[in-house]
Amino acid sequence: MRALEQAMRDKARELLASGQVRLVLGYEAGSVPFRTAPAFIEAPADAERLVWNPFCTNNLAVYLPAAVGAGRVAVMAKGCDARSIVTLIQEHQVPRERVVILGVPCTGMAETARLAGADGSLHGIAVTWDGDGTLGLRDADGERSVAVRDVLQERCRLCEHNTPALTDEMLGEAAPPMPGAAEPFAAVKALASRPVEERRAYWRAQVERCIRCYACRAACPACYCRTCFMDKAAPRWASKANTADESWMFHAGRAFHLAGRCVECGECERVCPMGIPISALNRMLDREVRERFGYTAGLDPDGVAPLGTFRPEDPDPAGSEER
Amino acid sequence: MTEDRSLYVPNVAVIDGIAQETWDTKTFRAVFTDAGLRDTFTYHPGQFQEVSVFGVGEATFCLASTPTRAGYVEFSAKRVGAVTSALHELDEGDVVGIRGPYGNWFPHEEMKGKRLLFVGGGIGMAPLRSLLNFCLDRRSDYGHIDIFYGARTPGDLCYTEEFEAWRNAPDVNLYLAVDKGDEQWKGYVGVIPRYVREVAPKAENAVAITCGPPVMIKFTLPELQQLGFTDEQIITTLEMKMKCGVGKCGRCNIGHTYVCLDGPVFTYAQIRKLPAEF
Amino acid sequence: MSDQYPQLVLPEAALREWLGRLLASYRLVGPVADTEAVTSYRPIGPESMLRLDGPRPTVSPKPHLLPQTETLFAFQGSGPALALAPATPDATPTVVFGVRPCDARALRRLDDVFLGRNELDIHYEGRRRATVVVGVACAMPSWGCFCTSVGGSPTGTEGLDLLLTDLGDRYHVAVLTPAGRELAATAGMVEATVDDAEAVRVRHAEAAARMPALFDLEAAVRNVRWEAPLWAQVAKRCLACGACSYLCPTCHCFDIQDETTFEGGVRFRCWDTCQFSEFTRMGAGHNPRPTQTERARQRVSHKFRYLVDEFGRAGCTGCGRCVERCPVNVDIRAILQAFAEEGR
Numbered sequence: 001m002r003a004l005e006q007a008m009r010d011k012a013r014e015l016l017a018s019g020q021v022r023l024v025l026g027y028e029a030g031s032v033p034f035r036t037a038p039a040f041i042e043a044p045a046d047a048e049r050l051v052w053n054p055f056c057t058n059n060l061a062v063y064l065p066a067a068v069g070a071g072r073v074a075v076m077a078k079g080c081d082a083r084s085i086v087t088l089i090q091e092h093q094v095p096r097e098r099v100v101i102l103g104v105p106c107t108g109m110a111e112t113a114r115l116a117g118a119d120g121s122l123h124g125i126a127v128t129w130d131g132d133g134t135l136g137l138r139d140a141d142g143e144r145s146v147a148v149r150d151v152l153q154e155r156c157r158l159c160e161h162n163t164p165a166l167t168d169e170m171l172g173e174a175a176p177p178m179p180g181a182a183e184p185f186a187a188v189k190a191l192a193s194r195p196v197e198e199r200r201a202y203w204r205a206q207v208e209r210c211i212r213c214y215a216c217r218a219a220c221p222a223c224y225c226r227t228c229f230m231d232k233a234a235p236r237w238a239s240k241a242n243t244a245d246e247s248w249m250f251h252a253g254r255a256f257h258l259a260g261r262c263v264e265c266g267e268c269e270r271v272c273p274m275g276i277p278i279s280a281l282n283r284m285l286d287r288e289v290r291e292r293f294g295y296t297a298g299l300d301p302d303g304v305a306p307l308g309t310f311r312p313e314d315p316d317p318a319g320s321e322e323r
Numbered sequence: 324m325t326e327d328r329s330l331y332v333p334n335v336a337v338i339d340g341i342a343q344e345t346w347d348t349k350t351f352r353a354v355f356t357d358a359g360l361r362d363t364f365t366y367h368p369g370q371f372q373e374v375s376v377f378g379v380g381e382a383t384f385c386l387a388s389t390p391t392r393a394g395y396v397e398f399s400a401k402r403v404g405a406v407t408s409a410l411h412e413l414d415e416g417d418v419v420g421i422r423g424p425y426g427n428w429f430p431h432e433e434m435k436g437k438r439l440l441f442v443g444g445g446i447g448m449a450p451l452r453s454l455l456n457f458c459l460d461r462r463s464d465y466g467h468i469d470i471f472y473g474a475r476t477p478g479d480l481c482y483t484e485e486f487e488a489w490r491n492a493p494d495v496n497l498y499l500a501v502d503k504g505d506e507q508w509k510g511y512v513g514v515i516p517r518y519v520r521e522v523a524p525k526a527e528n529a530v531a532i533t534c535g536p537p538v539m540i541k542f543t544l545p546e547l548q549q550l551g552f553t554d555e556q557i558i559t560t561l562e563m564k565m566k567c568g569v570g571k572c573g574r575c576n577i578g579h580t581y582v583c584l585d586g587p588v589f590t591y592a593q594i595r596k597l598p599a600e601f
Numbered sequence: 602m603s604d605q606y607p608q609l610v611l612p613e614a615a616l617r618e619w620l621g622r623l624l625a626s627y628r629l630v631g632p633v634a635d636t637e638a639v640t641s642y643r644p645i646g647p648e649s650m651l652r653l654d655g656p657r658p659t660v661s662p663k664p665h666l667l668p669q670t671e672t673l674f675a676f677q678g679s680g681p682a683l684a685l686a687p688a689t690p691d692a693t694p695t696v697v698f699g700v701r702p703c704d705a706r707a708l709r710r711l712d713d714v715f716l717g718r719n720e721l722d723i724h725y726e727g728r729r730r731a732t733v734v735v736g737v738a739c740a741m742p743s744w745g746c747f748c749t750s751v752g753g754s755p756t757g758t759e760g761l762d763l764l765l766t767d768l769g770d771r772y773h774v775a776v777l778t779p780a781g782r783e784l785a786a787t788a789g790m791v792e793a794t795v796d797d798a799e800a801v802r803v804r805h806a807e808a809a810a811r812m813p814a815l816f817d818l819e820a821a822v823r824n825v826r827w828e829a830p831l832w833a834q835v836a837k838r839c840l841a842c843g844a845c846s847y848l849c850p851t852c853h854c855f856d857i858q859d860e861t862t863f864e865g866g867v868r869f870r871c872w873d874t875c876q877f878s879e880f881t882r883m884g885a886g887h888n889p890r891p892t893q894t895e896r897a898r899q900r901v902s903h904k905f906r907y908l909v910d911e912f913g914r915a916g917c918t919g920c921g922r923c924v925e926r927c928p929v930n931v932d933i934r935a936i937l938q939a940f941a942e943e944g945r
Contacts, residue, residue, distance in 0.1 A: 036930070040838070058928070231879060275637075328687075328723075329687050332673065564881050
């Protein structure tokens with residue numbers, strides 16, 4: 001993976017120096033060893049800032065619609081990021097010729113909370129990565145190693161497309177499949193099979209905690225509406241009051257707007273300060289779209305999301321099996 | 324207001340007059356339902372109110388009436404958003420909520436004995452109208468008055484019913500201008516800054532009060548400075564998005580300055596010290 | 602700690618009983634789990650599983666002084682028959698238990714705005730006057746914490762009525778105010794011994810040693826300026842969400858909105874943030890802060906310049922929540938460090 005980091009830097013430098021792109025989106029060192037930050041590289045010399053490690057979690061596609069306005073942009077794209085880019089291309093938010101997709105084969109991002117020692121704090125922790133599958137940790141508890149595979153973010157563990165589908169160039173070899181890729185919807189299947197009253201109570205309890213910070217919406221590349229339905233004054237679809245009803249309006253509404261477009265990158269859930277399982281809600285609908293329409297978001301730039309179009313042979317929900 | 328009354332609860336007022344000024348601007352006359360308040364309510368020209376349509380929301384409007392004519396308040400609203408659209412749907416007899424008056428005001432005490440130069444554009448004339456009528460009601464307190472008022476077209480001029488009264492008041496000159504005239508328009512066609520330059524009102528012992536679209540202010544200021552007006556002699560009123568109106572909700576600041584507390588009236592000398600974020 | 606107030610000790614086993622006694626006269630709120638990872642201040646009782654140790658809670662007690670959604674008044678009817686029913690300020694005697702020193706210190710910043718600047722906000726005042734704040738000293742920082750860099754301390758007493766320090770099998774209880782003394786009297790506490798005091802001193806020193814100051818606050822504040830290129834850099838990655846503002850214990854900006862029901866409606870205030878793009882946008886479309894560059898500048902300048910000039914204290918107590926929860930690792934400590942080091 002060190003080779004991958006070097007490939008990123010070399011490619012970025014090359015694309016910027018030759019003038020093929022005016023901007024490279026990638027990752028750079030964060031303010032602590034277990035975070036990275038989105039990097040905006042414009043000068044070839046700054047390509048040295050780019051990094052690759054199990055903390056490169058952000059979905060960089062979220063910056064594309066605004067960035068491509070000023071010229072061509074190259075993006076370091078993991079599998080999830082590449083799928084988001086495909087969605088943006090399908091929906092005409094990013095012209096295909098304005099983005100250079102640099103494919104990054106990914107073996108998953110670490111769940112930082114799981115790196116904490118017995119005291120539950122990441123304060124002062126030192127983290128090193130062997131460039132392969134192991135993290136070295138040093139904190140008040142002493143030194144220890146942990147396999148990245150054992151501390152994966154759940155959305156990575158379930159990822160079915162960790163080798164990006166659509167790219168202009170792959171920066172490394174295809175990655176082995178993720179451990180949970182065979183059953184990506186196992187948890188949501190279990191959730192969906194519970195009685196509706198139980199599910200209603202469950203989701204109400206989850207969204208009751210929502211503080212309407214909209215971090216989920218802000219981090220999502222598929223949420224690019226200039227004025228979100230939640231912010232419209234006329235007609236006013238929902239109130240700014242953060243009652244469970246209004247917050248459910250937001251989460252359910254957003255989930256429906258994403259149905260068939262969500263690529264399960266899981267950023268929404270990662271950024272939520274209140275621990276709401278937002279990605280599970282999106283997965284429930286993605287599973288339905290997959291089963292009813294045989295469609296997976298973000299794989300075919302010429303595809304159209306099922307809820308964005310109508311065909312006479314679409315399955316008719318009336319008369320379908322009772323849920 | 325007493326200690327235990329919430330500053331966010333408005334007084335209720337009945338709309339008892341609606342004047343259609345232009346295709347998208349109306350002036351509303353409101354009378355407080357509380358009889359005691361009706362008689363005692365007072366304010367200064369330049370201050371603003373938070374006016375609300377119950378169920379829709381609150382918005383900020385400067386007072387367009389003068390406190391020298393008691394018993395009612397007036398404000399003018401251009402239909403641009405949810406609250407102003409709801410206001411435009413109101414009929415006489417409907418009620419609104421009014422909180423205020425808030426903010427500072429035009430320094431009318433310091434203006435006594437001076438020549439006054441009003442330069443207004445479009446709906447920016449609203450706060451100027453408050454001060455103008457105030458001064459006309461106390462005519463002998465003030466010197467010569469020049470009023471420059473311009474709009475894009477004749478149909479965009481507000482307060483047309485009052486032009487006669489202004490023009491005929493003692494020692495007052497009224498200069499109306501439009502960017503683009505029509506068949507009936509016999510007055511000046513051109514932008515206000517040029518008109519001001521042509522007429523060249525005197526700056527000595529004078530105060531200039533201006534309010535209007537940013538482009539008008541931008542080009543009027545150099546003209547005033549050319550005529551000899553110092554930064555302390557030029558006064559304007561700023562508009563910002565506001566909510567509480569009393570310095571709590573954190574929305575209307577320009578750098579250190581809260582427009583609802585330190586404004587909305589500022590001299591140009593004060594504005595020069597503000598960061599360019601308004 | 603003040604000499605005029607007692608220093609007491611409460612056995613850990615007696616904590617629940619104390620909470621039970623408090624519940625007889627107070628609404629009780631304390632730090633409990635929302636999920637394994639998320640701790641918030643919720644209503645508690647003697648049986649609650651309190652999270653008093655470990656790093657500070659995910660969410661501050663701010664919602665209990667300044668609720669995210671708060672009705673100002675209700676209205677009913679129309680025309681001259683319209684009736685307004687102002688909300689009565691909530692003055693229920695309340696104990697907020699287990700407050701960390703950073704969050705307690707933040708209360709003074711909220712007081713500055715709601716009790717101090719210009720008119721009195723009776724909604725905030727009702728709650729504030731009726732609330733007793735029981736603090737617990739921090740033994741260990743969360744990774745974003747930086748209270749000592751902004752004049753605070755993991756064992757500070759500013760804004761507290763009582764400060765508890767965990768000594769293992771017992772809590773040292775520092776009484777700090779008359780209200781705190783009244784509260785402490787409801788439990789069977791004994792006077793702290795010299796050994797207890799020493800144990801507290803050691804614990805507090807250990808906690809402070811874990812939190813060296815990261816930057817010179819005075820220098821940072823002095824150098825915060827309008828034209829800094831830093832703002833545009835931060836703006837590039839900032840997603841304009843409200844996570845930093847809503848978790849911040851000193852952020853107080855709010856919106857006022859109306860909501861209708863079949864019978865009438867309510868006017869309420871709700872949290873808002875200068876980070877949202879619509880925050881300063883006017884009805885006709887003009888926005889004085891049109892890009893994230895202006896909004897990043899506003900956030901940092903407000904906290905570390907305007908409030909310092911107005912009240913003499915920064916609008917930040919170093920709780921570190923914004924640092925930890927920012928989706929894109931905008932780290933205010935790095936920003937302040939950069940300003941502090943300018944011109945050095």
